[in-house]
Amino acid sequence: MTTNDEYQQALGDRLRAIRQQQGLTLQQVEERSGGQWKAVVVGSYERGDRAVSVSKLAQLAEFYGVPVGELLPERSERGAADSGSIDRVVLDLTRLSGAKLPQSVYEPLIRYATTIQVQRGDYNGRMLSLRRDDVQALAIVIGREPEALLDELSDQGLVRLG
Numbered sequence: 524m525t526t527n528d529e530y531q532q533a534l535g536d537r538l539r540a541i542r543q544q545q546g547l548t549l550q551q552v553e554e555r556s557g558g559q560w561k562a563v564v565v566g567s568y569e570r571g572d573r574a575v576s577v578s579k580l581a582q583l584a585e586f587y588g589v590p591v592g593e594l595l596p597e598r599s600e601r602g603a604a605d606s607g608s609i610d611r612v613v614l615d616l617t618r619l620s621g622a623k624l625p626q627s628v629y630e631p632l633i634r635y636a637t638t639i640q641v642q643r644g645d646y647n648g649r650m651l652s653l654r655r656d657d658v659q660a661l662a663i664v665i666g667r668e669p670e671a672l673l674d675e676l677s678d679q680g681l682v683r684l685g
Contacts, residue, residue, distance in 0.1 A: 531663055532571035533596035539569040541587055541594060556586055577635045577664055581642070591642065595656045612653040612673065613683040622679045628672075631664045 542552060542565070549562035549569075560583070567573035568583075575583070584591040614636060622629065636651055653661070662669040676682040 527663060527666070527668065528571065530596070530659060531574060534575070534594070534663070535569045535571035537594055537596045538565070538575075538583070541589060542569070545587060552586075560586060574663060574666075577631065577638050577660060580660070581638055592656060595660065612658055614651045614653055614676070615649070615681050615683070616651055617649050618679070618681055622681055624675070624679060628665050628667075628675065632661065632676075635661050635664065 542549075547555070549566050552560050552565050553562040564573070565583075568575045580594060581591055584594050587594075616636060619633065619636070624632070635657070639651060639653070639657060658669050658673065662672045665672060667675070673682060673684070677684070
């Protein structure tokens, strides 16, 4: 199992734990959400069979009434996915529009940065601090190892590590 798979499984375990803490079955999630969250989809997230996008993760957190960070696995659950080498990353939003990144990286990065800005109420539009969990989640969505993603962003002059 790759590091990405391990993190996705840990994320799924966390999603299941939050749902079960609320005393909900997968069918009840579907019913209470008015069909927004299909039982089969939430179940596939929980098993780690299906990647969950950042926006879907934020919507699911809202449905459960918990902060997004509560859906992310604890450090002890991450195993090898948490190398400990990523403490803080500052994303230069002013350089992002001119970056030469593949669409598969650029579009999720833009969506993620926008989501983080909204969640944190941080609209300065120049720099955005990303936490370790942010980098881990973004790497999963993009399908890269966190260190490889940071290398790619660093090569473009988009991040400063701290």
